[in-house]
Amino acid sequence: MSTGTRAPGSTENPGAGGDPGAAGNGGTESGGTESGGTESGGTESGGTESGSTAKRAVPARVPRPRPPAGRLRHSAVVAGLLLALAAACLASLALGSVRVPPGQVIDALTGRAGPSPYRTIVLDVRLPRLLLGVVVGAGLAVVGTVLQALVRNRLADPFLLGISSGASAGAVLVLVVGIGGGITTTLALPAGAFAGALLSLVLVYGLARRGGTMTGPRLVLAGVAVSYVLSALTTLILAAGGRPEHFREALYWSLGGLGSARWDTLVLPAAVLLLGLGVLLALARPLDLLLVGEEDATVLGLDTARFRAAVFVLVSLVTAVMVAASGAVGFIGLMAPHAARLAVGAPHRRLLPVAALGGALALVLADLGARTLIAPQDLPVGVLTALVGGPFFLWLMRRRPEGAPL
Numbered sequence: 143m144s145t146g147t148r149a150p151g152s153t154e155n156p157g158a159g160g161d162p163g164a165a166g167n168g169g170t171e172s173g174g175t176e177s178g179g180t181e182s183g184g185t186e187s188g189g190t191e192s193g194s195t196a197k198r199a200v201p202a203r204v205p206r207p208r209p210p211a212g213r214l215r216h217s218a219v220v221a222g223l224l225l226a227l228a229a230a231c232l233a234s235l236a237l238g239s240v241r242v243p244p245g246q247v248i249d250a251l252t253g254r255a256g257p258s259p260y261r262t263i264v265l266d267v268r269l270p271r272l273l274l275g276v277v278v279g280a281g282l283a284v285v286g287t288v289l290q291a292l293v294r295n296r297l298a299d300p301f302l303l304g305i306s307s308g309a310s311a312g313a314v315l316v317l318v319v320g321i322g323g324g325i326t327t328t329l330a331l332p333a334g335a336f337a338g339a340l341l342s343l344v345l346v347y348g349l350a351r352r353g354g355t356m357t358g359p360r361l362v363l364a365g366v367a368v369s370y371v372l373s374a375l376t377t378l379i380l381a382a383g384g385r386p387e388h389f390r391e392a393l394y395w396s397l398g399g400l401g402s403a404r405w406d407t408l409v410l411p412a413a414v415l416l417l418g419l420g421v422l423l424a425l426a427r428p429l430d431l432l433l434v435g436e437e438d439a440t441v442l443g444l445d446t447a448r449f450r451a452a453v454f455v456l457v458s459l460v461t462a463v464m465v466a467a468s469g470a471v472g473f474i475g476l477m478a479p480h481a482a483r484l485a486v487g488a489p490h491r492r493l494l495p496v497a498a499l500g501g502a503l504a505l506v507l508a509d510l511g512a513r514t515l516i517a518p519q520d521l522p523v524g525v526l527t528a529l530v531g532g533p534f535f536l537w538l539m540r541r542r543p544e545g546a547p548l
Contacts, residue, residue: 145159200297211433213248216492219485223499228518230506235264237510239518250255274403274411274467275509275523276502279474281415281464283501284494285457287482288422291429292457295361296480297538300461303361303473304368309394309465311372311379312338318383321373332410336462342368343458397469398524400509408469418456419467419498425453426490433488471524473531474501480538 163441235247242250242260249255250264283302289298300306316334347365349364373396380389422429428449431439436446464471478501486492505523512521 173373184527196319212487212492216486216496219496220499223496223503227499227503227506230503230510231276231507234275234506234510234513235268236270238263238513270405270408271400271403271509272506274400275505277408277411277415278400278468278471279462279478279501279503279505280498281418281501282471282474282505283317283482283497284415284419284422284459285464286501287479287490287494287497288298288429288453288457289475291432292363292453293350294432297362297471297535299446299473299476300339300457301368301470301475302535303346303365305339305346305458305461306472307372307376308337308338308340308342309335309462310470311342311376313466314338314376316377318379318385332463332466336459336465338454339462339465340458342372343454347454354484393522396470396524397522398469398527399512399522400468401518401520405469405505411463411467414460418436418460419494421456422453423491423494425449426494429453429490430488469522469524471505471527473527473534474504476538477531477534478504480534493525534540 173327199347232244232247235251236242236244240263242258242264246255246260247264250261253270261336285305286299289300289303292298312334313331315338316330346361346364346368349368350361352360376396428439428444431442431444432449433447439446480498481495482493482497486496505527508526509523511526512523515521
């Protein structure tokens with residue numbers, strides 16, 4: 143290598159004794175410029191090189207950051223659920239004891255249809271029922287998802303833990319006693335259901351934590367026991383009331399159904415669902431902390447006892463309003479969270495919306511089956527959800543390794 147200076151404008155031939163890694167700067171060649179990686183094919187091409195106007199290396203084009211795979215998967219799952227829910231809604235409006243052509247359904251929804259029996263069936267009968275199914279299914283799925291995080295048990299469900307039975311008992315008590323007069327169906331009924339749901343949740347949680355440790359089998363047994371006691375209490379209230387017409391209402395609450403849906407009964411459940419889901423999404427991080435363990439959550443700054451108490455009240459309120467509107471529909475809050483967790487994982491900011499869409503889809507499909515299987519008669523929708531949810535619960539128990547936490 144030559145150590146002398148090179149005149150500006152001189153020509154460098156890499157094959158004629160020159161150093162191919164050197165860069166001409168119009169001054170003395172510094173050995174630090176030869177790093178083996180500075181030769182990029184565009185810096186030195188064997189042509190004429192001016193010392194004062196040396197070419198600068200063109201920086202490589204930085205690729206745009208791609209969205210994380212988890213976000214793409216979440217978006218794909220949400221889009222798929224929305225499409226499936228839209229198709230299920232269209233089928234629910236078209237099918238039943240009277241079949242409405244899809245074109246007539248769309249005309250009724252867009253306001254292009256004139257007065258006709260099809261328009262009345264779609265707008266006044268099936269659409270309120272459909273929307274109530276969407277709201278109740280989403281609400282029960284959200285409640286089940288949150289309960290599974292609060293008690294750290296994936297068998298938790300408002301039906302299995304006796305919350306739905308408590309809400310039914312409270313609603314029947316209000317109905318028989320006649321509290322509220324003319325506003326029974328709008329305010330007093332959900333208030334009674336809320337009191338019953340909260341009481342049953344406190345009883346189940348207290349029994350399951352007796353001795354300081356809560357196990358999965360103990361939680362399920364406590365929920366089943368409280369549910370049976372509250373069901374018997376409901377029957378006792380009806381028998382003491384001495385009014386046979388109340389037994390039909392009690393059967394409705396015990397089996398669940400959407401047949402009483404009207405436009406005026408949709409406002410309260412929809413408002414409670416939107417409010418509850420918004421609050422729970424804001425609490426997604428504390429819910430995630432509970433999944434790592436109570437001690438770790440406390441170390442990270444979460445007051446677990448106060449947080450659980452506040453969220454228990456919130457989920458009891460949501461459950462009570464849903465049960466007051468549709469009766470005790472079982473297993474939606476068990477199946478939808480598990481399916482959503484398999485699709486998008488455990489973080490609640492992604493899990494809660496997906497579980498809500500899955501619960502809405504499940505209940506819409508169950509109600510469609512309840513209206514079409516033995517048409518023109520309706521099956522209680524809780525019968526179909528139990529027929530599917532019962533085997534799902536047994537499968538969930540069977541796949542759990544022996545001795546593993548639930």
